[in-house]
Amino acid sequence: MPLSFAKPGTSSLPIYLIAPEELEATLVRLDPAQAEWARAQGFNAGVGTLCLLPGPDGIAGALAGLGRSQERARQRFILGAVRAKLPKATYRLETELADDALDEQLLGWLFSGYVFDVYAQKNAPEAELLAPEGVDAARLETIALGEALTRDLINTPANDMGPAELEFAARALAKEHGAEIAVTTGTELLDGNFPMIHAVGRASPRDPRLVDMRWGKSGPKLTLVGKGVCFDTGGLNLKPGASMGLMKKDMGGAATVIGLAKMIMALDLPLQLRVLIPAVENAVDGSAFRPQDILTSRKGLTVEINNTDAEGRLVLADALALADETPPDLMISMATLTGAARVALGPDVPPFFATDMRDAAILSQASAKVADPLWQLPYWEPYETMIEPGIADLDNAPSGGMAGAITAALFLRRFVTETPRYMHFDIYGWCPSPLPARPKGGVGQGARAILAALPELLKL
Template sequence: MTQADASATHPALLPGDTPAVPVTLVTTASWSEAEAALDPAHSSFARSLGFKPKAGSLALLPGPDGNLARVLFGLGDTEAPAYDRLIAGKLPSLLPDGNFRLENAPDPAEAALAWLMGSYRFGRYRSAGGPKARLVAPAGIDSDEIGRIAAAVAMGRDLINTPANDLGPAEIEAAARALAERHGAAIAVTQGDALAREFPLVHAVGAASPRAPRLIDLSWGPEEAPRVTLVGKGVAFDTGGLDIKPSSAMLLMKKDMGGAAVALAAADMIMGAGLRIRLRVLIPAVENAVSGNAFRPSDVLPSRAGLSVEIGNTDAEGRLILADALALADAEGPELILDFSTLTGAARVALGPDLPAFFTEDEGLAASVAEAGRTAIDPIWRMPLHAPYASLLDSKVADLNNVSGGPFAGAITAALFLRRFAPKTKAHGHFDLYGWNPATKPGRPEGGEVQTARLTYALLKARYGT
């Protein structure tokens, strides 16, 4: 899947001088003043429609010739705790075909990005029938950056939305290669006998599938720049292995490579902006399938880090493949490692689908990640790496088990498991995300979502600059 494929799923911003219908954004506080400034006919028409400035409300105001002359769009109370800063992302689905420009946006760049993200539709298998409303770039924003971010989000969403029959480990590799080619990055892929020797956990998890597992290694930027490594879980489909999932739990397992999609989308933003870092992206890409050579519960497997792992559950495969990738990342001694994965149901039970869980021992990193999430409107919630829970992963026959075997603290024990494989890197952050919008919200259509990709870009841009 190429960037051209992804960018075709949303429109670009139109040049600022394009003729367009104005869309006046009004809040609860500004409505009286905005109404007084309207043409009397428009004010009367809006009252006859019963328009109120509640969030998401819309009024289409005609001109003397009957054509659309102005739009009113309600933002609601922008001071309310539940105010959605991406509310403008609702507009593309509400407006008719035409060109539009925004007036009175609290943050024009946020509104433009929300519009573009809300215009996304997945159209690989049928006509997407997406919005036909087009936005003129608001004055004073960086249209190129907004466009790059929106295109990267669309690329990542396309990857997650693509079903496993068309997106296996080889296709994840192809997406990474297309990204590397576009940005002049280097890429290396390890598979076959070399994978079994160098990344034994990745090999074991993917061995049962006819689609060969692999470790994808992309690098970009000057050697002397600060080193940042992104690690993304690339399970193209997860049956659960021999601890097979019930059918209802398999329905969304095409999204189990969401961590890889996040890493690639963030890398697209980072390289497109030319951030001052030496970027490395590691993606263990596998399919967790069932066959005669599938790894089994109670197997003891070696890892790249030299730790032996007893398999308590084959459906806890994501942490296994991430462990080998993290060991590779840690050996290089980067300034920062961030890993992304659709890892545990426990995180969803605790925080729901909208809030990825975030784990780190680094207080400075935790504060920076929280601020980046607020800046990028890409929220997370920090959860504790409670060290005493590490004993829940004890094994009688190996260095550790891949699961605790109990009902408690599943997201925390998974994070503690991963931490064992990157011990040298203090600034290590782990994101446990859902990777899916269960229902459409402004700027976030139902379907695949690259949660934390925009946060990661904002974090690294603030930390390292361009």
């Protein structure tokens, strides 16, 4: 299967994953004819290169290039780039790598098996790999399946992925793992005191809702909150066409926490998990909320609307306020929130914010360890005045265009007052061009780093 390893005991062919400085030492281990063949092909072990080795019955194995250290620093999941080039067969790695480097390459192999073929037929790679001895293959496969779920949700177009469909995905996951789930929908949001979720979603014929999933009966408490804006027109501050083109991915925060929740539950981590997803469509009709409206949030804070296209922080605010009423040990929000984050760090490196500097250090170390890049930005206190409009407690879209990712994070932090440890991730959730193990389209960001950090963050 593309997202799993071959069954143990399957006959296999060797793959030598090597750097240029290791090439000659590897060639002398081969049959002389194979070594001569590799030299004749000009194989230089450059990053992602491949040389198939001949044998009496056809292909006898392969050499795959890791590239030089500078190339490796620029490229993740190199083995994933090789997989699609390999003919159908089962392979085994004949290269010793450090544990973290090995896991990265094996995940690259699994991730490269992902295809989104719901609307058009696509061929998954047919090459399979045996998991090396000593590797926790089940854990890696679980991570790959969680990542695939995130990608599927983001890649599904908005006509088939509205608030109801996002709820269905959460319900399916809850059923799979025996989690409890409750959903507040439509005008029930007003009765339940979620006024900003309702305000953002009320103009759509597809009812807004808040999904609340709980799993686990003991252990530290972790709450994940994911922005589920299933399509964002910008509301009355209508986006131009070029900016609206990727807005099916504006539920990427929800998709990422759902994928992370799948990993956590499938791995049976000893914690109590809560997942909150405000799921809405930011549409336009006569009932749409307006610029200069002042909304009262669940927290009681009033918010002046200075741009209806800054709606993600509004729906998150009500969900965060709910989570904060029963404070967990750690709260995490994930959202495709600001273009400012992309300007600052580009599509590959999401910024994160943390109220606890020790948590930030643990996460940064985990990020590097599992090749899931993140970069800390500050909750910069002097910018608090930028989100205080005077006529209301908060401004959802400060003028001036500066520090947009930071002011958005400061806005969200105002709704988390009882939970000391809170982290916010401003992700992109999209791979704009094909990369090894990451086709163009939806992609998970930050989930693997969080998963790797949880044992230390929560003392599991």
